Amino acid sequence: MEEGTTPANSLEPPPLPYTLRTRKRAIAFFWTLFVIDTCAQPVALYFGLWYGTNLSHNMVFTIVTAALGGISVFEYFYRLYNLFRKDSRARPLNAKKSWLDFFHINFTLVWLILAVELIVGTVQPEPYVRLVAMVLPSVMFYFGFVHLSLDVLRMMGFKAPFRISSTPKGSVMPTALYVLIEDVVAVDGGGGQMYRYALRTRYLSSPYFRRMLFEMNCFWAGGSIIWAGAITAIVFTTPEPVAYTLGWCLPFVWAALWTIITIPWVQSDLRREKKAWRENRGQLGIPFTDDIDAPHGRTRLGSVQDRLPQLFPWTREKASTPSTPEPSSPETHPEIPIQNSTCEADPQAA
Template identity: 80%
Template sequence: MEEGIAPPLHNEPPPLPYSLHTRKKAIAIFWTIFIIDTLGQPLILYWTLWYLTDLSHNLVFSIVTACLGGVSVFEYFYRLHNLFRKSSRARPLNARKSWLDFFHINFTIVWLILAVELIAGTVPEEPYVRLVAMVLPTVMFYFGIVHLSLDILRMAGFKAPFRISSTPKGSVMPTALYALIEDVVAVDGGGGQIYRYALRTRYLSSPYFRRMLFEMNCFWSGGSIIFAAAFTAVIFTVSEPVAFTLGWTLPFAWAGVWTLITIPWVQSDLRREKKAWAENRGQGGIPWTDDITAPTARTRFESVQEALPSLLPWVREKQSAPSTPSADGIDGISPEANPEAKPGGQSNVDGVDGVANDTPTQR
């Protein structure tokens, strides 16, 4: 679907024909195998072969790295087959047969980086354990930097320099999380081009949806970079056995916490989006276009920002005026303090809601 081409009208946000509830078993099986392959296997092999055998350290890590990433390798070639086969229903909309989606391009680049990292860490007679422990933090750094950079370019007004999945070259730079969701669900989740089209319809028609994805992308990519840096500091500080263990476990712990925060956050935002459409505030800016300046109803993140001063006692005390000013400015309080100052101040987010309320409905 191209920008500016309006699909049929909806009384609520255009639906996404995909449900995780019907795929719970498949998702559980995949993630169980993935965690065993990426978390359990390297740790078990390392601790058993390193401390319970007489194998050289170089051979130990040769075995560990050789057995690593079987699920990821299978997934890589499975995606490649799905995208390239003649009758593919998973490739990006209006893309050539030879065109990879954005996720697979990054999948390829990050695998090349990890291959160099693992080879450099295991070739020496005495392996560089800390470098091998950096595999998952490196993935966090890569995707965090790529996704955050894409959204910075988007907010700066840059156009897509090449096709980014279903977003044509020359269009407004899409928020990176939109491209990630589109590719993973369409190819790995089996949603196909039907899902790509439905997601693009939702993305272009709902400024609120675009804003939610932008905020969520900043949350994940920013958190990924910050915590990857913290994990790196830990890995190069503690002893090698502890560094290897933490390097392969801490990223999973972080991802678990971020997922637990994300689920209720997204559910709340989707309810707010639906409510905004019901109140004829779902549209804003240029209709059916990725208009980054389009006004939206207040998102969950903005509501938390507005409520934050009233939740933090030190901020509340700073913004609140004394009920009875001291005559001589005792305790550092000036008698000229404004008695009418309101705690928490006034947020201009409400002004955004006001704009959205006045936005005409889609013609």
Template identity: 80%
Template sequence: MEEGSVHSEPPPLPYSLHTRKKAIAIFWTIFVIDTLAQPLVLYWALWYATDLSHNLVFSIVTACLGGVSVFEYFYRLYNLFRKDSRARPLNARKSWLDFFHINFTIVWLILAVELIVGTVPEEPYVRLVAMVLPTVMFYFGGVHLSLDVLRMCGFKAPFRISSTPKGSVMPTALYVLIEDVVAVDGGGGQIYRYALRTRYLSSPYFRRMLFEMNCFWGGGSIICAAAITAIIFTVSQPVAYTLGWCLPFAWAAVWTLITIPWVQSDLRRERKAWQAGGLRGGIPYTDDINAPTPRTRFESVQAHINFLPWAREKQSPPPTPSDSRPTEDGAVDEERGEAGGGGVGREHQSTPGP
């Protein structure tokens, strides 16, 4: 970008996970105990080691479930609604919830219906109760992919989506999730919302990275949830219940281990491209989905694998001095090659997206 090129670094994000390792570790330890260990231990202990009716067993299990999530829900609600809130979306009314909390509310209502239907009968529907976490995966995966599909199709935001005003370009869903979770749950507040929005609008590469990560998590969530659902309804009930609560955590762990080095690599590439002036193009400081970007980590890996017919880049004649330019690594590549990013998976079919 022409205005951003005067800076050697992309706009910083004033938030570090390194200083919050202890708090993060405590939260996730309690969350795993509450959402994974507790329902499994109570089920196996009460179902097989007591004479309680099956209905009473699941009444106890569901009554003890989700304490951390319930606390987190009302903690977020308080932080968003309080008079002097520094966590609510930018330029939003006091009564406006952020996008994550709206979805948090909807998914809790869905789960409440699911658990009531599954536990009210005298002989509970064990398989339905085992579907709690896969349902969450289906919901958030579907919502996040839907936002990015609408974004690719050129739709504008029909209402305020956290700090993105109504009528703006539909934001990539992962950007909204990061903004809301870090600002409210992580304590980053409006300072972080503003910094993240500045980075998002300033860097096409950053937007492109978030789009690819959103597809990775959203698509992976739906595919894995479908596989877990198939397992739940084919194996025996005790195994189905156990796997229904365990496999989503296993999936999340694997996806996280893949995501960390992936994002770190892309952030290094973004910094190099910024320093080399390789982020020019598109409308400056605007969510321009057609702005060209240097090749991301995903596209580089994709180009090396190159085993799917639709993933193969079109062959073109060698570049001439008039239609070539330096890439982010200082080499010369074709106008639509390394610097322009010609791999598949673009947000826009005809021109590269951010």
């Protein structure tokens, strides 16, 4: 049996060979530097140079923008190196050496948008402070609309017009959060192609897992757009010092709040997924296929919705009925990816 696959009578869905528990210090270190770089530093430099020196306002923002984004720039080129190097174990499954993953493509587009925004906002003798304060809300708008668009296209039955990370061209459009998790963990988290393969096996095998990712994507992408809209209103209606401060700080308040909500939500849904898998003796729908019509069981959001039937009736889930799927293997279903020669398994993780 290939790595990442699970027998039809297994009591649990395919495992994911990755844990955050052993990486807590590295994650905390990175996010501490990131918050300092993209929140504390721009605000501190703005107030310190604007009110504490005789520098021109244009020079103040020249310094602020020059010092901005050091961690992000390092991360960009670190990812690029990991994806392009000859012996890369991080690039998408079965992708050519020159192919970037979906997150890096969007990373590049976001940097181009922000570069234009910062140049326009600071090139004038009197900088447009409110536009400079819109850097992080712009990122929230971009990823929110991109992630929602992918899932809308998915629900409408569109196929992937090009390779989206490990999802081949012509396959069912993947839910956007699945692609984000795949790319970030594989490259930035060091999971590599082994994690891409294991995650894709889990994604194709478990309709419940796909539904959970769809709901979480709507929660994050929708919340991102709503919060970005609220922050934009604040930025353009409050005094400039307040607008600048809140424009750089409120996105982190949103991210922290959404993370606090997400952790117990996902933990609960993963327990429900295991229960649904045991009750149905395996996966439902077409085996090892991204079948968007497959019954998936009652998620945590669905259970809450049952108590509030008047809210969002169009998102009601299909009730799953126990069924015994026909024995199958990835070889009989072309959508399950087969590891290429660059994907080397880690015996300890496996």
